[in-house]
Amino acid sequence: MKLQEVFSSAVLDSQQPCPGGVVSRNGHFESRFAVYRNNVQRGLINALAFSYPVVSILVGKDFFQEMARLFIKHSPPDNPVMSTYGIRLADFISNFAPASSLPYLADIARLERLCMDAYHAADASAVNPQALAQMLHVPESLDQLHLQLHPSVATLDSPYSVADLWATHQSEGQCHGYDLNLPQSTVVLRYGLSVEVFAVRPGYTAFINHLQGGYALGPAAEHALHVDPYFDLSKALALLIAHGAITDLSLPPEISP
Amino acid sequence: MMNSSTASLIAPLSPLLPPRAGLGLKAEHFKEVLQTLPDVGFFEVHAENYMVAGGPFHHYLGLISERYPLSIHGVGLSIGSETPLNIEHLQRLKTLLARYQPKMFSEHLAWSSHGPYFLNDLLPLRYDASTLQRVCNHIDQVQNTLQRQILLENPATYIEFDQAHFDEASFIHEVITRSGCGLLLDVNNVYVTCVNHGRDPLAYINALPLHAVSELHLAGFAEDVDKSGQRLLIDSHGAPVDQAVWALYQQVLECIGPVATLIERDNQLPVFSELLAQARLADSYLLTAQVQP
Numbered sequence: 001m002k003l004q005e006v007f008s009s010a011v012l013d014s015q016q017p018c019p020g021g022v023v024s025r026n027g028h029f030e031s032r033f034a035v036y037r038n039n040v041q042r043g044l045i046n047a048l049a050f051s052y053p054v055v056s057i058l059v060g061k062d063f064f065q066e067m068a069r070l071f072i073k074h075s076p077p078d079n080p081v082m083s084t085y086g087i088r089l090a091d092f093i094s095n096f097a098p099a100s101s102l103p104y105l106a107d108i109a110r111l112e113r114l115c116m117d118a119y120h121a122a123d124a125s126a127v128n129p130q131a132l133a134q135m136l137h138v139p140e141s142l143d144q145l146h147l148q149l150h151p152s153v154a155t156l157d158s159p160y161s162v163a164d165l166w167a168t169h170q171s172e173g174q175c176h177g178y179d180l181n182l183p184q185s186t187v188v189l190r191y192g193l194s195v196e197v198f199a200v201r202p203g204y205t206a207f208i209n210h211l212q213g214g215y216a217l218g219p220a221a222e223h224a225l226h227v228d229p230y231f232d233l234s235k236a237l238a239l240l241i242a243h244g245a246i247t248d249l250s251l252p253p254e255i256s257p
Numbered sequence: 258m259m260n261s262s263t264a265s266l267i268a269p270l271s272p273l274l275p276p277r278a279g280l281g282l283k284a285e286h287f288k289e290v291l292q293t294l295p296d297v298g299f300f301e302v303h304a305e306n307y308m309v310a311g312g313p314f315h316h317y318l319g320l321i322s323e324r325y326p327l328s329i330h331g332v333g334l335s336i337g338s339e340t341p342l343n344i345e346h347l348q349r350l351k352t353l354l355a356r357y358q359p360k361m362f363s364e365h366l367a368w369s370s371h372g373p374y375f376l377n378d379l380l381p382l383r384y385d386a387s388t389l390q391r392v393c394n395h396i397d398q399v400q401n402t403l404q405r406q407i408l409l410e411n412p413a414t415y416i417e418f419d420q421a422h423f424d425e426a427s428f429i430h431e432v433i434t435r436s437g438c439g440l441l442l443d444v445n446n447v448y449v450t451c452v453n454h455g456r457d458p459l460a461y462i463n464a465l466p467l468h469a470v471s472e473l474h475l476a477g478f479a480e481d482v483d484k485s486g487q488r489l490l491i492d493s494h495g496a497p498v499d500q501a502v503w504a505l506y507q508q509v510l511e512c513i514g515p516v517a518t519l520i521e522r523d524n525q526l527p528v529f530s531e532l533l534a535q536a537r538l539a540d541s542y543l544l545t546a547q548v549q550p
Contacts, residue, residue, distance in 0.1 A: 003339070021418050021419050024417065024453075040380075078374060079375055080334075080377070082305065151310065
């Protein structure tokens with residue numbers, strides 16, 4: 001095996017011996033090699049703790065470190081952009097037996113991933129509100145209108161009230177009563193420079209998912225009503241419009257003005 | 258013969274960073290920098306933090322780079338890798354440099370990736386002929402792709418390898434000569450490495466190709482001891498610059514004159530004014546170096 005292959009495997013796994021060929025002037029190369037092991041593991045644990053602060057709070061620092069250490073061994077980063085590291089953490093948590101007493105933990109990790117992705121998502125300007133208002137007032141074409149959403153918009157449907165739980169751990173978050181064991185849908189988006197998280201009715205996420213899947217407004221709203229008979233299209237549109245989340249409008253060519 | 262074609266193809270950059278103190282730009286300080294516009298020679302950012310599509314990082318870097326000279330410092334190219342360079346990463350870097358047109362781009366004499374895995378740390382190299390060939394080939398590839406000269410930073414190391422044919426300073430000398438890249442001399446790394454391996458920092462510095470130095474780095478280290486009780490310094494970027502490193506910095510400036518100097522601080526980030534005070538101190542050393550004959 002090549003030197004760096006042995007070295008990289010030994011820094012990720014504390015059970016492995018110090019690689020052969022490593023020396024130091026006083027022969028105490030093992031404690032010196034440990035500096036690299038510590039730097040690599042601690043650097044990656046810190047990167048995960050930075051991206052998943054609420055997961056870290058919920059399980060406590062020591063538990064998070066041990067869980068992260070195992071995750072790192074299982075899924076080392078596959079590229080140098082650390083803000084993307086941890087995409088597989090939620091799935092890892094789902095199968096991590098010691099965390100099974102917190103069944104909502106994986107969805108909190110999913111929500112924090114969406115927040116990080118929204119923070120760094122591409123920029124896009126909101127569509128001109130007048131153009132939008134004009135289109136929305138032509139009922140014949142409304143159904144076939146295609147809405148382009150801001151690249152930061154993302155959704156999460158969870159069997160737990162993860163948006164509420166997440167909000168109680170934000171500095172500005174209000175601590176209000178909620179039942180963690182109720183399902184909750186969440187919309188994440190970046191408005192200006194801030195990431196915002198909204199607890200919404202399930203129809204909203206179905207609506208957004210279908211718009212992002214290429215459905216026109218009419219069919220997307222139908223799917224939303226199927227999921228949630230109380231889905232209110234105008235309120236869902238109002239949420240998106242108020243947060244600059246609609247970035248383009250188009251009609252199929254045959255009915256374009 | 259080594260392939261040294263790059264040296265003649267890629268001209269050294271002419272608009273260098275000013276011979277002033279600069280600061281690492283941290284997201285925690287974006288707003289304060291824009292609100293107070295401190296008198297700082299330049300700002301430096303880690304390339305990988307800005308390899309994102311959009312959002313606040315690009316928003317603030319765009320505004321700050323309109324007001325200050327910018328240096329971009331890579332931590333992820335893994336120039337010393339036994340495996341090929343990550344082409345996708347190199348392309349991301351090219352896009353980033355095209356967007357911000359920094360005065361300087363620098364990377365490390367180290368490796369951080371093996372195969373598909375990135376370890377997020379600067380790991381040590383065995384200084385032998387095959388490593389020399391590999392490092393020079395990778396620098397050629399980087400300089401040709403980016404169409405610019407890069408600077409290579411000397412590492413802080415905690416161990417060495419048997420069967421090394423070069424000491425570190427001679428190895429760096431060979432790399433700089435053959436590849437035509439410039440040298441980013443990290444004075445803290447010299448001090449850390451020399452204490453850890455029982456060498457004389459000034460002799461190390463004098464063995465380097467000092468004519469190629471286009472930027473200096475200063476940072477703080479953490480102090481530890483190994484199992485034998487010997488000093489073991491760790492390049493932590495988590496403390497103010499040590500007095501011994503300031504003294505060494507002064508000796509470097511006496512040899513090479515004033516050169517753009519970055520105060521690096523990535524951990525245990527203090528308030529901005531504390532970093533600014535370190536930059537002012539570096540500026541005073543630079544000013545003294547300027548007036549000397």
